[in-house]
Amino acid sequence: xxxxxxxxxxxxxxxxxxxxxxxxxxxxxxxxxxxxxxxxxxxxxxxxxxxxxxxxxxxxxxxxxxxxxxxxxxxxxxxxxxxxxxxxxxxxxxxxxxxxxxxxxxxxxxxxxxxxxxxxxxxxxxxxxxxxxxxxxxxxxxxxxxxxxxxxxxxxxxxxxxxxxxxxxxxxxxxxxxxxxxxxxxxxxxxxxxxxxxxxxxxxxxxxxxxxxxxxxxxxxxxxxxxxxxxxxxxxxxxxxxxxx
Amino acid sequence: xxxxxxxxxxxxxxxxxxxxxxxxxxxxxxxxxxxxxxxxxxxxxxxxxxxxxxxxxxxxxxxxxxxxxxxxxxxxxxxxxxxxxxxxxxxxxxxxxxxxxxxxxxxxxxxxxxxxxxxxxxxxxxxxxxxxxxxxxxxxxxxxxxxxxxxxxxxxxxxxxxxxxxxxxxxxxxxxxxxxxxxxxxxxxxxxxxxxxxxxxxxxxxxxxxxxxxxxxxxxxxxxxxxxxxxxxxxxxxxxxxxxxxxxxxxxxxxxxx
Amino acid sequence: xxxxxxxxxxxxxxxxxxxxxxxxxxxxxxxxxxxxxxxxxxxxxxxxxxxxxxxxxxxxxxxxxxxxxxxxxxxxxxxxxxxxxxxxxxxxxxxxxxxxxxxxxxxxxxxxxxxxxxxxxxxxxxxxxxxxxxxxxxxxxxxxxxxxxxxxxxxxxxxxxxxxxxxxxxxxxxxxxxxxxxxxxxxxxxxxxxxxxxxxxxxxxxxxxxxxxxxxxxxxxxxxxx
Numbered sequence: 001x002x003x004x005x006x007x008x009x010x011x012x013x014x015x016x017x018x019x020x021x022x023x024x025x026x027x028x029x030x031x032x033x034x035x036x037x038x039x040x041x042x043x044x045x046x047x048x049x050x051x052x053x054x055x056x057x058x059x060x061x062x063x064x065x066x067x068x069x070x071x072x073x074x075x076x077x078x079x080x081x082x083x084x085x086x087x088x089x090x091x092x093x094x095x096x097x098x099x100x101x102x103x104x105x106x107x108x109x110x111x112x113x114x115x116x117x118x119x120x121x122x123x124x125x126x127x128x129x130x131x132x133x134x135x136x137x138x139x140x141x142x143x144x145x146x147x148x149x150x151x152x153x154x155x156x157x158x159x160x161x162x163x164x165x166x167x168x169x170x171x172x173x174x175x176x177x178x179x180x181x182x183x184x185x186x187x188x189x190x191x192x193x194x195x196x197x198x199x200x201x202x203x204x205x206x207x208x209x210x211x212x213x214x215x216x217x218x219x220x221x222x223x224x225x226x227x228x229x230x231x232x233x234x235x236x237x238x239x240x241x242x243x244x245x
Numbered sequence: 246x247x248x249x250x251x252x253x254x255x256x257x258x259x260x261x262x263x264x265x266x267x268x269x270x271x272x273x274x275x276x277x278x279x280x281x282x283x284x285x286x287x288x289x290x291x292x293x294x295x296x297x298x299x300x301x302x303x304x305x306x307x308x309x310x311x312x313x314x315x316x317x318x319x320x321x322x323x324x325x326x327x328x329x330x331x332x333x334x335x336x337x338x339x340x341x342x343x344x345x346x347x348x349x350x351x352x353x354x355x356x357x358x359x360x361x362x363x364x365x366x367x368x369x370x371x372x373x374x375x376x377x378x379x380x381x382x383x384x385x386x387x388x389x390x391x392x393x394x395x396x397x398x399x400x401x402x403x404x405x406x407x408x409x410x411x412x413x414x415x416x417x418x419x420x421x422x423x424x425x426x427x428x429x430x431x432x433x434x435x436x437x438x439x440x441x442x443x444x445x446x447x448x449x450x451x452x453x454x455x456x457x458x459x460x461x462x463x464x465x466x467x468x469x470x471x472x473x474x475x476x477x478x479x480x481x482x483x484x485x486x487x488x489x490x491x492x493x494x495x496x497x498x499x500x501x502x503x
Numbered sequence: 504x505x506x507x508x509x510x511x512x513x514x515x516x517x518x519x520x521x522x523x524x525x526x527x528x529x530x531x532x533x534x535x536x537x538x539x540x541x542x543x544x545x546x547x548x549x550x551x552x553x554x555x556x557x558x559x560x561x562x563x564x565x566x567x568x569x570x571x572x573x574x575x576x577x578x579x580x581x582x583x584x585x586x587x588x589x590x591x592x593x594x595x596x597x598x599x600x601x602x603x604x605x606x607x608x609x610x611x612x613x614x615x616x617x618x619x620x621x622x623x624x625x626x627x628x629x630x631x632x633x634x635x636x637x638x639x640x641x642x643x644x645x646x647x648x649x650x651x652x653x654x655x656x657x658x659x660x661x662x663x664x665x666x667x668x669x670x671x672x673x674x675x676x677x678x679x680x681x682x683x684x685x686x687x688x689x690x691x692x693x694x695x696x697x698x699x700x701x702x703x704x705x706x707x708x709x710x711x712x713x714x715x716x717x718x719x720x721x722x723x724x725x726x727x728x729x
Contacts, residue, residue, distance in 0.1 A: 068252040119676035143722035158680035230282035234469030346585025352524040365593035
């Protein structure tokens with residue numbers, strides 16, 4: 001019930017922030033309206049990192065407490081993180097087309113890093129599907145998620161350096177919007193979009209977590225009924241077994 | 246039971262720790278099929294017990310759980326009072342397991358395989374331990390042959406030799422007579438006698454009842470993942486109320502989180 | 504601790520011995536990786552200047568492909584006759600198993616690199632001597648990092664359905680920084696380090712090695728339970 005209230009609040013804030021970012025804030029002098037894509041790209045990228053951080057921490061918590069509810073948090077965050085990562089890449093590409101003339105700008109470290117992030121966590125989700133036993137799955141997924149998480153800073157640095165260790169040229173990147181020189185209305189628009197997206201994220205997390213738990217309960221019920229069925233079958237078969245001996 | 250049990254690791258075993266082996270409603274699922282559906286069994290220390298039953302009865306699954314190779318899905322198992330799921334590293338020091346697969350490295354020689362195992366088991370003089378184990382299983386002449394070239398029976402002997410590198414308190418033998426000739430069968434019987442003289446507990450799984458029940462103190466019969474009967478000395482069912490079985494009765498209510 | 508090292512060493516020795524004796528498997532991997540280098544030549548040639556420019560990237564891609572097969576094989580060795588079960592049942596630290604396998608994997612990766620470098624030099628017209636010691640150092644750091652990550656992911660996938668595809672799928676995004684730094688360092692070494700960036704890339708490789716070794720050793724213990 002409370003999650004419904006949160007959902008409505010998130011929706012409201014999102015609408016207000018979006019209307020402001022789309023219609024109220026003036027368009028960028030250099031980039032025109034394309035710059036407005038940053039208002040979804042930057043919050044999505046932030047939430048992708050937040051999600052994967054949550055996945056790693058929940059995994060660590062599982063290894064410590066051995067509580068499957070933490071695994072439910074981990075899988076929820078990973079799925080939502082993958083969604084926001086894909087969204088961030090899409091917005092980045094849509095922005096790159098008019099500004100740079102290409103969808104995929106290899107010199108944008110953010111785009112390439114995000115693509116690797118997507119690959120890391122799609123792998124994580126696929127991997128989870130291939131293990132049946134809940135505790136085994138949770139423990140293995142936790143270590144895989146943690147190794148992915150410690151890899152992210154290295155990926156980030158390497159791609160950042162790759163662009164050119166000795167190069168000082170600054171590109172049109174999201175950094176320029178967040179820099180102090182950016183006009184106040186731009187910054188307010190971006191901050192309010194980040195807040196709105198984060199509220200939506202929180203609502204999605206709660207709903208997905210509830211679903212994950214319902215899923216686990218269903219799985220557990222199926223397992224127990226399997227054992228129960230095996231007991232009935234075996235008990236029924238016993239007399240014949242005895243007779244045949 | 247508190248509602249959180251389906252999310253956390255199984256609760257502490259209700260079994261009273263005894264020397265020997267004790268299991269309480271131990272069950273294991275592989276995907277959707279239940280290989281073990283709740284077995285409660287108790288074997289006194291120093292006894293030899295035959296585990297009987299047709300293929301697919303759950304004998305191997307039970308042995309693998311006791312050997313710490315498989316975690317039980319439900320229930321608990323103790324080896325000399327130590328929970329196999331909670332402290333597997335302690336159980337591993339006490340248990341030796343002869344499995345279906347010999348677990349050998351094909352490109353190493355027989356002696357190298359045993360020397361490697363001796364190092365893993367912490368023998369003080371691995372080469373010496375390996376040599377005497379090889380002699381004990383009648384493979385001294387084949388010490389320097391690669392395992393790839395050995396027959397199934399010889400591989401089995403080599404796997405038996407590996408059991409001689411440590412002095413386990415519990416021996417789990419899965420179809421030990423498989424693939425062996427008359428000589429090999431006599432060897433297994435001799436080794437079992439030796440372990441029994443040492444005071445070890447011995448569990449022998451076999452689908453051929455006549456072969457193992459002669460030497461055994463007692464026997465337990467499995468079918469379809471359940472214990473159907475026990476007999477003889479040293480083996481019993483630990484007393485538990487039937488209501489505490491994990492089977493289906495304790496299905497959690499849906500939507501407990503709301 | 505010393506006992507752990509002795510265990511790890513015994514495992515590494517055992518793996519190396521199996522690798523050396525099971526010559527066909529190692530030989531096929533080396534041949535496959537060299538073949539990849541040849542095919543890259545067809546894909547990008549025959550302009551030899553363009554090939555020389557792309558050479559560091561092609562070399563490292565071949566190392567990555569060959570390396571995937573190598574780390575997978577070192578774990579396959581254990582599953583052929585149920586030896587992995589046996590290994591997991593010994594009363595030893597899981598860390599020691601990881602370290603032993605990673606050492607064997609690192610050695611195999613060094614052999615792979617040592618074969619591919621001269622082959623690449625011949626095919627793409629590279630001057631290995633001029634590059635000096637930076638090249639073997641890059642190779643060494645790359646081999647350690649790949650083995651550290653590869654041993655962990657081979658352990659993740661060894662008992663899995665569809666492991667042939669899951670291993671590269673999980674591992675390739677993780678080793679992307681290694682590929683990147685290896686390519687950049689190799690390129691810099693071959694060109695005589697005109698921008699003075701070689702040290703930075705080697706440091707990045709070193710950091711990758713360290714992080715993967717620590718994470719792999721800590722995480723490996725959770726993988727073997729069934």
